[in-house]
Amino acid sequence: MPANTLLTSTPIVRLAEDVEDKIYNFRPTDAPLISSVSRVPVEAVLHEWTADTYRAPNPANKAAEGADATYAAQTQPTTYGNRTQIIQDTVSVSGTAEAVKKYGRKSEIARLKTKKMVELKRDQEAASIGNATAITASGATAGQMRGLYGFIATNRLFGAGGAVPDPVANTAPTVGTLRAFAETDLQTTIRNVFINGGDADVLMVSPQHKQRVSTFTGNVQRTNEVNAGNRNAVRLQTSFSIYGHDFGETKVVPNRVMTVAGAGLVNTAYVLDYDKVKVGKLRGWQSEKMAKVGDSEQWQVLTEVTLVVPQESTLGAIADLTLTGA
DSSP: OOTTOOOTTTTOTTOOOOOOSSOOOOSOOOOHHHHHSEEEEOOSSEEEEEEOOOOOOOTTOOOOTTOOOOOOOOOOOEEEEEEOEEEEEEEEEEHHHHHSOOSSOSOHHHHHHHHHHHHHHHHHHHHHHHOOSOBOOBTTBOOBOOOHHHHOOTTEEOOTTOBOOBTTTTBOOBOOOOBOOOHHHHHHHHHHHHHTTOOOOEEEEOHHHHHHHTTOOTTOOOOEEEOTTOTTOEEEOOOOSEEEETTEEEEEEEOGGGGSSSTTTTTOEEEEOGGGOEEEEEEEEEEEEOOOOSSEEEEEEEEEEEEEOSOGGGOEEEOSBOSSOO
C-alpha cells in the first residue's frame, strides 16, 4: 500500500451514514380467535345472556288411550354473563423526539400508536382464551373477562386432581397434573362436542401442540409424494392441517399467542366453532390524546370488550397438557 493512502479508518471527516429508511419487524401479529369470530354490541360492564337445553330423548314416551294428561316438572334456562375488560397502553413522546429527523418513520407518535394496537390485539386474544374467571371492577380493581378456559365445562378433559370450572358461579377450573396430549382425548372431546350440538370445526392449539397433533396416526397413510415433472421434487408429509373423523373435519389452527405461559394458554387445547363464540364490544379501538403537562405528548390507546360464549356445551377443552404434549 502506498504511503499516506487515505483509508476509511483514518477516519474520513463527515463520512455519510448508510442507513435504510425503514424499520423491520417480522414478529407475529396474528390473533386467530378474535379475528375469526363475530362482534356483538355490549351496553354495560356486565353482559348477560340466556341458554337452554333439551331433555334427553325418551324411547319409553307413550300414553294409554284415553288416559288423563300428566304434567312433568318444567325447567328454566340458565343465565350466563361476562365482565368487560379494558385493554390499554400508553404513549409518551417528547416534543424534541417527535421533531427530529428519523430513519424509518416521520412520526414517533404515529409509529408507537400503531404498534400498541397490534400488541393490545394480542393481549385481547390471550385474555379471551386464557382467563379463568371474570372479575368485577371496583375502585382500583380492574374488571376482567372470563376466557374460554373458564367457560368450557361440559366437554372438558383434565389431568389427575383437576376439576371443571363453573361459569355460572364464576368458579375457576382446578389445575390438574400435566399429561401427554393423546389422540384418544381429542377423539373423545370431538365426539362429546358433536353430541352436545357443536360441529368441532376448529382445533386451536399452541405451536408445540400442533406438532404433537401431527404425530397422531388415526387411519392416515403417510407417503412420499414425487412430482412426475421434476424427479428432484420429493415431499415428505410430516404434518396435517385437517383432522378427519367420524363427525366431519376439524381444521387444526396453531395460535402463536398460546405460547404464553398459563394453564389456559400453553397447557390447553380447544375444540371450537367460530360461529359459537363472539366478541362483545362496549368500546371499540380508540386513541385519546391526554392532557398536556409539559414538552411532550401523551396518548392512551384502548378498547373495552368481553367474550360471549352463548352455550359452552358446544365447545371442548383438553386441559393440563405438558408444554410439548409428549
